[in-house]
Amino acid sequence: MSTVSGATVFAERALLPGGWAENVAVTIGADGRILAVDRDTAATGQTVGILLPAPGNLHSHAFQRAMAGMSERRGSEPRDSFWTWRQIMFRFLDALRPEDVEAIAAFVQMEMLEAGYAAVGEFHYLHHQPGGAPYNNLAELSERIIGAAADTGIGLTHLPVHYQYGGCDRRPLAQGQIRFGNDTERFQKLHELAGQALKALPEDAVIGVAPHSLRAVDHDGLQSAVALAGANPLHMHLAEQIPEVEEVQAAWGQRPVEWLLAHHEVRDNWCLIHCTQMSPAETEGLARTGAVAGLCPITESSLGDGIFDGVNYLGAGGRFGVGSDSNIRIALSEELRTLEYSQRLRDTCRASVATKEHSTGRVLFDGAVAGGAQALGRKSGAIEEGRYADLLALDCTAIDLEGREGDEILDAWIFAGDDRMVTEVWSAGRHVVSGGNHVKGEAIRAKYRATMASLRNRL
Secondary structure, three states: OOOOOOEEEEEEEEEEOOEEEEEEEEEEOOOOEEEEEEOOOOOOOEEEEEEEEOOEEEEEOHHHHHHOOOOOOOOOOOOOOHHHHHHHHHHHHOOOOHHHHHHHHHHHHHHHHHHOOOEEEEEEOOOOOOOOOOOOOOOHHHHHHHHHHHHHOOEEEEEEEEOOOOOOOOOOOOHHHOOOOOOHHHHHHHHHHHHHHHOOOOOOOEEOEEEOOOOOOOHHHHHHHHHHHOOOOEEEEEOOOHHHHHHHHHHHOOOHHHHHHHHOOOOOOEEEEEOOOOOHHHHHHHHHHOOEEEEOHHHHHHOOOOOOOHHHHHHOOOEEEEOOEOOOOOOHHHHHHHHHHHHHHHHOOOOOOOOOOOOHHHHHHHHHHHHHHHHOOOOOOOOOOOOEOOEEEEOOOOHHHOOOOOHHHHHHHHHOOOHHHEEEEEEOOEEEEEOOEEOOHHHHHHHHHHHHHHHHHHO
């Protein structure tokens, strides 16, 4: 799945940094970067109807894809919630073996590519064997994620997760969490080994770090993770659930976002995931940092997390991207649609994030592309010379796209269509989706089917 030097993609219409353009030829170099973007030129190379920069999926827990459809029954508690769902997740992951993790990751990465994502930030916290003992190779499961990326061709930002405690009171990890845990010294070694393994991938792969949450790390653990990240991506769950906010406030003396902004220099390499439970002051404060809010609207809806205050956050200049998180459904257009519809339901309005210059779909898409690239530490985010060729093509013959021009193309895709409109995807110049299907789709699906059959027998 190598990049062909000098390969050219010709688009009848393309969304460039300066806006929509016609008859655009994009030339891709052997390193996966865009060598040239020529407008108003003759057709050459592979021709597509509509060419867009492909966003990155900034937040994924790959193994949870295999749980999709398993958590829709009422549990033993009077009211089902994120916390009861989490107990199902803990029981499920006890059955996972390294080969399962790789097969599941490859399948979900394939689905992401077919949905239009060119890259993924894998928030990887499954590190050890059932029972908590490390594998002989401390980075065994990180290498499985990396192996899946080598197979699928997705751009990978690997984010090993530091997870120390079961809560703010520093209680030991429960049985379901014990495969996640490390002290700071062992985590640093795991991170080092994962970074070495990542060198087997093309040069667009990135290593980051992810202190799991203010519930799961102490002050020193968080500081260590910040130092370990340096200028590379740092991702963390933050202010997802009301009980989480209450626990942090009781233990740390402030609400999660409030505490973080007061005690750390949150910068543009940070990505704070969810943030669905913020006060207005926290919303504006986070927007001013230049960090990315990592939003996962489908998962946040599934788990009842709450509604991110997108209107005021964007109004304050905040940056955002989207991720598939629990991977219950991989659907790029639906993530953006759900984000907008949540604002409309809360505020009883329409076109909530649209501006005088751009439509709702354009604002959402531009934000997800730019924010995803920033959060993943990935030199992409636009069809522009020097950037990685992360590209997606839409089927211009789709009924809902016929006759559409300019931003209406994005509005029709996001609000009237779905990801079946995605026909071609390139990740750093690697042509990974053709005709709507991943180039290795048949083999990846067969392996996933076999893995799921085996898993069902073990659950």
